[in-house]
Amino acid sequence: MRKHIVAGNWKMNKTFEQADDLLNEISEKMEAVTLGRDTQVIVCPPFPYLEMTSDYSDESYFAAGAQNVSDQEEGAYTGEVSAAMLQSMDMEYCIVGHSERRAYYHETDEIVARKVNQLLKHEIRPIVCCGEVLEEREANRQFDVVKEQITNGLFHLSAEEFGQVVIAYEPVWAIGTGKTATPEQAQEMHAFIRSLVAEKYGKEVADDTSILYGGSCKPSNAKELFANPDVDGGLIGGASLKADDFLSIAMSF
Numbered sequence: 001m002r003k004h005i006v007a008g009n010w011k012m013n014k015t016f017e018q019a020d021d022l023l024n025e026i027s028e029k030m031e032a033v034t035l036g037r038d039t040q041v042i043v044c045p046p047f048p049y050l051e052m053t054s055d056y057s058d059e060s061y062f063a064a065g066a067q068n069v070s071d072q073e074e075g076a077y078t079g080e081v082s083a084a085m086l087q088s089m090d091m092e093y094c095i096v097g098h099s100e101r102r103a104y105y106h107e108t109d110e111i112v113a114r115k116v117n118q119l120l121k122h123e124i125r126p127i128v129c130c131g132e133v134l135e136e137r138e139a140n141r142q143f144d145v146v147k148e149q150i151t152n153g154l155f156h157l158s159a160e161e162f163g164q165v166v167i168a169y170e171p172v173w174a175i176g177t178g179k180t181a182t183p184e185q186a187q188e189m190h191a192f193i194r195s196l197v198a199e200k201y202g203k204e205v206a207d208d209t210s211i212l213y214g215g216s217c218k219p220s221n222a223k224e225l226f227a228n229p230d231v232d233g234g235l236i237g238g239a240s241l242k243a244d245d246f247l248s249i250a251m252s253f
């Protein structure tokens, strides 16, 4: 059975000390809250704080994840971080193909596919982002766009490999804008994504795949988004930078 997942994407925020404080607050507050047994909370800080996050996660109820990974195994790739390095720091998850990486760092579906391969090789679960920009939605092309991203980025995997993947649908027009997809828009796209997975890998694999929503998800709208049958949680940006907001979202199932 698929998991409910709430993953915090800190992006390029927090100094070392601020990160320490936030991790400490999340850890302490998680002790006091009751989450559903099938709810997985994940914290994805910037690279320099991964070791600290991994240490906190050992003592707490959340898992640690990275925000990016190299598509190469090792060697002369200045500034890159490999999946082997993430594995050696006990990362359980890694975000791939976030719209900011696609837009600002030219991450294509082919690069996403190579990153996914690297992560799976090193036993890290990829959280693979997909989603359309505003002009594509206005042209009613959102389903074509998402289908292409998922097909090119993921459908080279075997069913067993695909079983490790988490998908995050993030309409780009809703990220960091305060504009959220309606619960109906989210459900419609999530059901579509699940149908693509079922077509490729069968119903059982599709039923086991966690599909997260991302885009201005906050305590005030998480409940109605997560109430949809195909919305299995959220990838949370801005609201993951405050422990209370983040945990309130995690309690919204």
Ligand code: PEP
Pocket (backbone or CB within 6 Å): 009, 170, 174, 175, 176, 177, 178, 214, 215, 216, 217, 235, 236, 237, 238, 239
């Ligand atoms: C994100 O960056 O993945 C995201 C969903 O951001 P926000 O929640 O701030 O819209």
